[in-house]
Amino acid sequence: MDIDPALGVGPSQTTVSDPDVGPSPDSSRGSGRHKAGDPGHLESTVSTDFSLPPSGAVSSTSAGSDSSTASGAASPPPGGGAAAEAVFVPLPEGLDEMPPGPELGALLAKVDRAGCNGYQLVELLKARHRQIAWLQAESLSDVYAMAYTYHGGPFTPPVRHRQRDEHLDEEVAFALSWTAYAAEQRTGLAYLSIVRQPAVHAALAAGQIDLPKVKVLLEEVEQLSQEQAATIIAQVLPDAPYDTKPNDASSNASSTTAKNRNSDLDAGRHLHGRLVTGLRGQNRATA
Secondary structure, eight states: OOOBTTTTBOOSEEEEOOTTTOSOTTGGGTOOSOOTTOTTOOOEEEEOOOOOOGGGOOOTTSTTOOSSSTTSOOOOOTTSSOOOOOOOOOOOTTTTTOOSSHHHHHHHHHOOGGGOOHHHHHHHHHHHHHHHHHHHHHHHHHHHHHHTSOOOOTTOOOOOOSSOOTTHHHHHHHHHTOOHHHHHHHHHHHHIIIIIOHHHHHHHHTTSSOHHHHHHHHHHTTTSOHHHHHHHHHHHGGGGGGSBOOOGGGGGSOHHHHHHHHHHHTTSSBHHHHHHHHHHHHHHHHO
16 A cells, blocks of 8 residues: 555555444445445545644644644734734723623623633623623513503503503513513513512612522512512622522422422522521511
């Protein structure tokens, strides 16, 4: 067999048979071509016509090579080109403390994550998460406004009504391509957070908690009166930004597992556990 001295490989076409199936029916005749329409013929043609990456750099994954490149220099970035020396670029001043809103959104849009180190990427993630929470609060406000603004044409005056639009769930589902159930959950969340527990909505708008924590807070106090729920939320909300949220999958656990989980959570920095503690205190006070 002729060897290409430049690449160290044989001819540009060779054949490989599936070892679990055995030789193909044509192997005795030396045929390496796949028969069209023959599902039992698993012999495939593999190209060995290798070529160098763009710009001529040698990848660190090249067979038989332990060096990152042929010259020992750092590998070029994806897409080719020479590797540039990393230069530290500080994040915009005050990014870690800036409250969410239009200004933070404009600032985040200017940050190039490709120029951020690991520490900066964490700060960028936290700032963007605050901004997302603010947008979620704005979205809930939009849904609540829709409840009292009946749908009309694009040039209809913005008139608010006293009665809730009975087709609100359908409007939200159609607008967001959601199921009716998902839309109903969102409209209910908007009402509970804005009307019954506005402190929760305010915390979301301030980027102190996110939407999953809003759901936990509101669901746990759903069976209480508005005053009782507000009392417990006032106790839990200050530390809620630092509490963890229950795993969604844990809600499907058996009753025994759920009891064990709740007893463990009471002693930890867990939002659900502290709500359970608050509920128990409320029950003792009203007993």
